[in-house]
Amino acid sequence: MSVEADRNPESSPQQAARDERVREISPVRKALIRPELGAICGTILVFVFFLAVARDSGMFSADGALNWTVVSAQFAVLAVGACLLMIAGEFDLSVGSMIGFSGIVIAITSVTWGWPVWAGILTAFALALALGWLNGYLVIRTGLPSFIVTLAFLYILRGLTIFASIATTRKTIIGGVREAAEGDWLAPLFGGKILNGLFVTLADWGWIGKLRNGNPVVDGIPMLVVWALVLIVAGHLLLTRTRFGNWIFASGGDAQAARYVGVPVNRVKIAMFMLTAFCATVFATCQVIEFGSAAADRGLLKEFEAIISVVIGGALLTGGYGSVIGAALGALIFGVVQQGLFFAGVESSLFRVFLGVILLMAVILNTYIRRMITGER
Amino acid sequence: MKTLSRMLLGAVALAGTLGMAAMPANADGERFVLVSHAPDSDSWWNTIKNAINIAGEQMGVTVEYRNPPTGDLADMARIVEQATASNPDGIIVTIADFDVLSGPVNGAVDKGIPVITINSGTKEQSEKLHALLHVGQPEYDAGFGAGKRAKEAGVTKFLCVNHYITNPASVERCQGYADALGVELGNQMIDSGQDPAEIKNKVSAYLRANPETNGILTLGPTSAHPTIAAVQEGGLVGSMHFGTFDLSGEIAEAIKGDVIAFAIDQQPYLQGYLPVVFLTNYARYGVIPASHVNSGPGFVTKSNIAQVEKLAGEIR
C-alpha cells in the first residue's frame, strides 16, 4: 500500500523528539520492507532459475525475450486494472468475458458491417466502459459482493458474445480484421510496432539474428508492450501520488471510514470498474488487430490470471493495500514462468504445479511483509 | 527477518529440484515441437501424444507437446512464437484459426524452421502458411460422409452435439452432415459445453423437446459419452441413428451394443506419428512426400470394431 510508495515523499525533515517506545529500524530493513518485496524476490528467483536451466534454449535470444515480454505485457495490462480495483476493495471476474466481447464487437462492426476500424474500436471502448459502469453501479446499488455480480457478467457477456457472433456471421471466429485495418489511423496504436529502425540497425550490426528474408528476428516492440508500460506508470502515479489514489486506498481499506471524511467511495469504485473494463478492451483490441481475427472464446480464465498476478504482486485480496509495480512484477513472473518452462523443456502439464507453488510462496511472503508494515496481527 | 531468509532458501532449493527435472532428456537427436489447440481437458489428444512418443523413440528424436491450457487460440499463437524462438528442428501445428496463426507460423517458416500442419484446417490454408504439407481429415467432407450414411438409414431430423463450438471446424462437420441430408442446419446444432453432466442434460432436454429427431451426430468422445448415456436412459437405442466422430473405449462398446451406428475415425495416430517421421527424414536426408496426407475419414462399424477395439484410446 501507501507505505512504500510514500517512503521517499513522506520521509520528513522533522525527526525531532522520538518516542522511546518505538523501536529503531535500520535503513536497510526500511528500504527492504515494501509491498513489492515479495514480487521483487520472486522476479529475481525466476530469472536466476531460468538463466540456470534454459540459458541456451533461445529464451534469452531477441525473439525468445520478446516472446515472454509480450506474454507478460498481456498479463500486465489486465493486472493494472485488476490491481487498482482490488485495492479499491472489489473484484471483476468478467474481465475474460469482456475481452471476448470487445474483440467480437470490433470484428462485427468492422468486418461484418463494414465500419471503419477506428469506429469499431471506439464503439468497443464505449460499450466496455458502459458495462464497467454497470458492473460498478450494480455492486454499489445492490450492496452484493462484486464477486457475485461480476460472476453473473462473466456468463452474460460470454453468452452474448457467442450469440452475437453466431447470429451475425454463423461463426464464432471472425477473421479479416487485419485487412480491414489497413490504412486505419487508430489501429496501429494497438496492433503496430515501434522502434523498427532500431532493430534493423541492431540486426545489421549482427547483435540480433536475421530471418532468411533479411528482416531482423524481432522487427519492433509491439504496441501492447507500450500500452503495458504506460498503464503501469500511469497506474502507479495515480495510486501513490494523487488525491484520487488516496481515495482508492481509502475505499478499499474501510469504505465507511472513507465516507465519514467525505471520500466519494461509490464514484471511486465505479471508476475502477470502468478502468478494469478499459484495460480488458485494450488487451482485446491489441489482440484483434495483431492477429486479425476475433473469437468468442478469447480471454477464457484471464480474470484469474490477472488476479493471480496482482496477488503475487503483494496486494491484499480484501482491498486497501497493494502496489501497481508489484502487480506488474507479478505479471512478469507469470509470463516468464509460463513461457520459460517450455524453453526449459518441462512437461507442459507441470506449469500449473509451478504456478501454484509460486502463488503460495508469494502469498505467504507477502502476508509476512504486510504484517511488518502495517502492524496487523 | 529470519523467517524471510528461510523462506527464500526454501524457494531456491525447490527451484533447484525442479530445475533438475527440467533438463531435456534427449539432447543429441533432433528436437520437434507439436503445438495443438486443444484445452487440457480434451482427452482425445492422448492418442497423438502417444503417437509422438512412439515416433520419437523409433526415430531417436525428442518431440515436445504444447497446448494452450484453456484452448484460447491467441495463447496458442504465443506458444508457436515461443517454439520458434527455441529454434527446434521442426514444428508441427494445428490450424485452428488461420488468421491468428498465419503471423506466428510464417515467422517460423521465415526463420527457416520446417513446419507440418495437422488435424484441423485445410490443405489450402496449409499451403498459404508455406508449410511442407498437411496431415488431416477434411472436416466438411467427413461430416458429409457421415450425413450420407445417415440419409441411407432414413434420418430426417437430427441433433449435432457440438462441445467445441468456438472451433470453426466443428461447425463445418455439422454443416456437412446437414448438407448431405439436404436439410438446414438451423437450431439442430447445440452448444453443449464440455461438462459431461451438462451435455447429458442438454441432449435429453433437446430430445424431449424435439421428439421427431431420429439422428444424432456427436463431434468426439467429450460429447459422445454423455450422449450415449442420454440415449440409453431415454430408451432410444435402436430407434435413434447415432453417429460420432472419433473413437474411444466407450464408443467401441456402444458400437458393439448397437447404440452407435458408426464412428468416423480420422486416425489421429497418423497425425502425430507421420509428421515426426517426415520431419526427421527431412532433417536428416532432405526427403519428404510431395503431397498432403489424408489421415481420415475411416468409418468404424460393428463389422470392423473387433480389430479397432483393442487399441482404442491409446493408438486409435
Place this chain on the structure above:
Amino acid sequence: MTTPLIELRDIEKHFGSVIALAGVSLSVLPGECHCLLGDNGAGKSTFIKTMSGVHMPTHGEILVEGRKTVFDSPRDAMEAGIATVYQDLAMIPLMSVTRNFWMGREPQKRVGPFKFIDFDKANSVTMEEMAKMGIHLREPAQAVGTLSGGERQTVAISRAVYFGAKVLILDEPTSALGVRQTSNVLATIAKVREKGIGVVFITHNVRHAMAVGDRFTVLNRGKTLGTALRGEITAEELQDMMAGGRELADLAEVLGGTV
C-alpha cells in the same frame, strides 16, 4: 452569557414505533468539555448521529452559534464545524498516518498538467500537529495499524482540530483503552479545550468524565435528566442517575450495599 457553539433543544427521534430519543436538550460552549453520560441503549449513539447530521430529528431544533440549522447530511454538519470521532475511529489501519490525516482533503500541488498530493506539506503538517498533541511519530509514512489505540485516537482528534472543528464529538474514546493510554487521551481533550473548541465527550465511565468534564448531562431511556455543572454533583450521584437511580438502589439492598 456566551452563545453556545451548538445547542440542541428537545430533540426527539423515532424509528417507526421505537422512540429512541424522547426530548433531549444539550448545549456546548466554546472551550468547554461537556460530558454526555449514559448506559448502553440510553440513546447516546442516536443522539450523536443526530448532532453530526447522520439522522434527521423527528422533532426539536438544532442551533449553530444561535442560528437555527437543519443538517441534511454529515457533510453539512462537518461544514458547520461539527466533527465526530467515532468509536471505531474512522481510521484505516493499512494506510499511513499522513494518508489518514489528510484523507478526503489531500493538499495538492500542480506538476505540469497533473495534480499530485503535496507530500512535503502533508508530512510536515502531520508531524507538527501530532507533536502538538504529544505524539512523536517515527515517520509520517508509518501505518496507522502500528500505532496504539490511544495514539490512533489522537490522530483522529488532531485531524478534526486541524481541519477547523468548532465542536468535537468524541464517541467513547476511552472505552477500549488501558489506563496509561486513557490518560493520554484525557490530556489530549484538555489540550483541545484550551484552543476554545467545544468538546462533547460521550462515555459511560464516570471517573473519566469527572476528570475532564465542565458540565455533565445524563441520558437515560432517551431522555435527559438535566445538566449539572462541575462541582455541583458527585461521581456517585452521576452513577446513580445513569443506571436509573431507583433500580440501582433496590439492587444495592438485595446485594447488601455493594454496588
